[in-house]
Amino acid sequence: MTKPFNHVAIIGLGLIGGSIGLATQAALPEARVTAFDASEDVRDRARQIGLAHEIMDTPAAAVDGADLVVLCVPVRAMGEAAAALKGALKPDAIISDVGSCKASVAEAITAALPGQTVIPAHPVAGTEHSGPDAGFAELFRNRWCILTPADDAPAAAVGQLSDFWAAMGARVEIMEAKHHDLVLAVTSHVPHLIAYTIVGTASDLEDVTRGEVIKYSAGGFRDFTRIAASDPTMWRDVFLSNKEAVLEVLQRFSEDLSALQRAIRWGDGDTLFDRFTETRAVRRSIIEEGQDDARPDFGRRDHSGAAKDQPPKN
Amino acid sequence: MTKPFNHVAIIGLGLIGGSIGLATQAALPEARVTAFDASEDVRDRARQIGLAHEIMDTPAAAVDGADLVVLCVPVRAMGEAAAALKGALKPDAIISDVGSCKASVAEAITAALPGQTVIPAHPVAGTEHSGPDAGFAELFRNRWCILTPADDAPAAAVGQLSDFWAAMGARVEIMEAKHHDLVLAVTSHVPHLIAYTIVGTASDLEDVTRGEVIKYSAGGFRDFTRIAASDPTMWRDVFLSNKEAVLEVLQRFSEDLSALQRAIRWGDGDTLFDRFTETRAVRRSIIEEGQDDARPDFGRRDHSGAAKDQPPKN
Numbered sequence: 001m002t003k004p005f006n007h008v009a010i011i012g013l014g015l016i017g018g019s020i021g022l023a024t025q026a027a028l029p030e031a032r033v034t035a036f037d038a039s040e041d042v043r044d045r046a047r048q049i050g051l052a053h054e055i056m057d058t059p060a061a062a063v064d065g066a067d068l069v070v071l072c073v074p075v076r077a078m079g080e081a082a083a084a085l086k087g088a089l090k091p092d093a094i095i096s097d098v099g100s101c102k103a104s105v106a107e108a109i110t111a112a113l114p115g116q117t118v119i120p121a122h123p124v125a126g127t128e129h130s131g132p133d134a135g136f137a138e139l140f141r142n143r144w145c146i147l148t149p150a151d152d153a154p155a156a157a158v159g160q161l162s163d164f165w166a167a168m169g170a171r172v173e174i175m176e177a178k179h180h181d182l183v184l185a186v187t188s189h190v191p192h193l194i195a196y197t198i199v200g201t202a203s204d205l206e207d208v209t210r211g212e213v214i215k216y217s218a219g220g221f222r223d224f225t226r227i228a229a230s231d232p233t234m235w236r237d238v239f240l241s242n243k244e245a246v247l248e249v250l251q252r253f254s255e256d257l258s259a260l261q262r263a264i265r266w267g268d269g270d271t272l273f274d275r276f277t278e279t280r281a282v283r284r285s286i287i288e289e290g291q292d293d294a295r296p297d298f299g300r301r302d303h304s305g306a307a308k309d310q311p312p313k314n
Numbered sequence: 315m316t317k318p319f320n321h322v323a324i325i326g327l328g329l330i331g332g333s334i335g336l337a338t339q340a341a342l343p344e345a346r347v348t349a350f351d352a353s354e355d356v357r358d359r360a361r362q363i364g365l366a367h368e369i370m371d372t373p374a375a376a377v378d379g380a381d382l383v384v385l386c387v388p389v390r391a392m393g394e395a396a397a398a399l400k401g402a403l404k405p406d407a408i409i410s411d412v413g414s415c416k417a418s419v420a421e422a423i424t425a426a427l428p429g430q431t432v433i434p435a436h437p438v439a440g441t442e443h444s445g446p447d448a449g450f451a452e453l454f455r456n457r458w459c460i461l462t463p464a465d466d467a468p469a470a471a472v473g474q475l476s477d478f479w480a481a482m483g484a485r486v487e488i489m490e491a492k493h494h495d496l497v498l499a500v501t502s503h504v505p506h507l508i509a510y511t512i513v514g515t516a517s518d519l520e521d522v523t524r525g526e527v528i529k530y531s532a533g534g535f536r537d538f539t540r541i542a543a544s545d546p547t548m549w550r551d552v553f554l555s556n557k558e559a560v561l562e563v564l565q566r567f568s569e570d571l572s573a574l575q576r577a578i579r580w581g582d583g584d585t586l587f588d589r590f591t592e593t594r595a596v597r598r599s600i601i602e603e604g605q606d607d608a609r610p611d612f613g614r615r616d617h618s619g620a621a622k623d624q625p626p627k628n
């Protein structure tokens with residue numbers, strides 16, 4: 001067990017920063033938690049709901065004396081947020097972040113804060129909500145947090161940050177930044193792009209009204225709308241920052257979709273059946289991994305509220 | 315209020331047929347419910363869990379004396395299931411079904427049972443599970459059920475079937491079969507095809523292991539795996555039976571995806587931001603319509619079970 005951090009500073013108090021603030025206060029009661037957000041409204045709200053012990057009006061004041069600084073701003077704001085800390089940091093403070101892309105973020109932070117120890121991280125946990133009211137202390141429990149330290153990162157610092165995330169309830173994994181970006185392109189970035197696309201396509205059809213799309217969404221579409229309700233700024237930044245991996249996975253997806261399209265066109269039921277059978281195995285593994293639960297519909301069985309308390313069937 | 319059915323027969327006792335059996339027994343205690351399924355195992359199981367008052371060993375015995383027969387088999391088995399009832403039906407029995415496509419199913423049933431009153435229907439409700447154990451009586455509550463009667467269908471029969479579905483808890487809508495097939499292509503069929511595709515793409519990548527895909531699925535991918543765990547037979551049939559509308563919507567989707575792909579390639583953040591902003595409105599409307607709930611993550615906030623009983627935040 002490494003030495004826990006005495007003072008954690010959080011920059012950006014949205015869903016992720018707010019959740020870290022709450023989780024740190026709950027899990028590390030000895031640690032002081034300070035924070036800053038660029039928006040005055042967010043700072044006010046954060047004070048009301050206690051996302052940190054103290055919310056400062058400048059980034060420099062927030063990181064003063066901190067051992068760990070976690071940047072929780074949109075991916076393309078990381079460089080600027082880091083630059084604002086220059087001169088205000090303890091020399092041995094560890095700088096980390098929670099950005100959804102790692103290679104570009106690591107580069108931006110390192111360039112803005114030369115000489116400082118930078119250990120990028122990405123907690124793979126989230127909801128479609130954002131802002132200071134969206135956070136909750138349990139967000140990271142049983143979720144993975146991926147650390148992408150550079151080859152020359154000090155092992156002690158990596159160990160300290162791993163323990164911090166373990167204290168948040170997360171399971172920690174170490175990975176190369178570039179590999180992280182490819183894995184997340186598949187498991188998160190491209191799924192989001194596809195969801196945004198199909199929701200847009202549905203809204204734009206001439207022969208089907210938007211009212212009809214909304215009414216009959218229970219057939220599968222509503223899951224896509226949930227994903228496509230995620231924050232536009234965050235996701236614009238993700239796609240621009242992880243361009244290469246996203247485009248590579250998209251290319252593969254388009255080829256695979258064409259193959260199924262062809263099977264439909266030519267009435268090739270066997271190809272469809274085989275493909276649909278393969279994908280079930282993936283679902284089973286995810287449930288076994290504990291990354292989801294097997295209740296059909298995730299409790300949406302409470303179609304009228306009445307069935308809410310029934311035990312899961314599977 | 316029309317005369318309720320005295321005797322309802324169900325052919326096919328999977329998720330939908332089983333749910334109708336349970337819901338009818340609960341909502342219409344005066345009605346007799348009989349049923350048949352092609353599989354002996356399913357019939358045995360259905361008897362154990364009481365999906366109907368009596369489970370018969372032949373289709374003819376199941377529909378003997380019934381006023382309403384509901385076919386609940388895969389879309390491309392509808393014609394055969396209907397043909398098996400020939401000669402066993404009361405002349406004034408109403409034949410309905412629950413198939414996910416309507417034009418092709420209406421044609422198959424009408425051809426198999428000339429002279430019989432056929433009123434096709436589609437309850438827009440489901441889960442990714444199938445089989446006799448998947449059913450539950452509340453499945454249709456507050457969900458839409460779309461009836462697609464032919465122009466010359468007797469109004470009294472349409473009214474009786476509407477009341478039946480209202481008794482199941484559903485909200486009933488009347489629509490042309492062809493229009494139904496286009497609407498559902500958008501809200502259900504194409505989303506399923508896309509989900510099957512991306513889960514397949516992810517499983518096949520060389521540089522990302524399947525274990526990694528599964529571990530980091532919480533980033534968005536797991537919602538797709540749930541959809542892609544749906545029954546392969548059912549979905550093969552849907553795509554083959556609603557080919558035209560599915561291919562039309564797929565074409566539009568591919569064009570829209572290409573546009574976003576181009577925006578990423580050229581770093582056009584404004585196009586991405588605008589598109590992502592538009593899609594949020596659709597989500598809000600679905601929640602207002604009551605077709606989903608606003609809790610982030612649908613109760614998956616119980617990352618460790620502990621937060622399970624917290625009230626929704628939004």
Ligand SMILES: NC(=O)c1ccc[n+]([C@@H]2O[C@H](COP(=O)([O-])OP(=O)(O)OC[C@H]3O[C@@H](n4cnc5c(N)ncnc54)[C@H](OP(=O)(O)O)[C@@H]3O)[C@@H](O)[C@H]2O)c1
Pocket residue numbers: 011012013014015016017036037038039042072073074075077080081098099100101122123124125126127128129130131132231234238
């Ligand atoms: N949401 C998820 O599911 C998820 C999951 C894992 C990781 N992440 C990553 O976590 C980071 C934050 O995401 P989030 O969902 O928490 O976003 P969020 O709820 O929108 O919060 C971001 C906050 O940062 C503030 N901010 C922006 N630029 C700033 C700056 N230069 N200095 C200080 N504050 C600044 C924003 O203020 P304004 O409102 O004034 O812009 C906003 O309050 C992103 O990098 C994202 O990629 C998100």
Ligand SMILES: NC(=O)c1ccc[n+]([C@@H]2O[C@H](COP(=O)([O-])OP(=O)(O)OC[C@H]3O[C@@H](n4cnc5c(N)ncnc54)[C@H](OP(=O)(O)O)[C@@H]3O)[C@@H](O)[C@H]2O)c1
Pocket residue numbers: 325326327328329330331350351352353356386387388389391394395412413414415436437438439440441442443444445446545548552
């Ligand atoms: N699942 C959904 O989300 C959903 C939603 C709305 C509508 N639907 C529609 O509802 C229908 C049934 O779907 P489901 O999910 O309930 O499927 P399911 O759980 O797979 O049940 C279908 C049952 O029908 C049996 N069957 C097949 N051919 C038959 C025949 N000729 N005669 C008698 N029984 C036969 C099957 O037996 P075997 O196992 O021996 O094949 C099986 O037990 C499909 O048309 C589907 O499009 C489904």
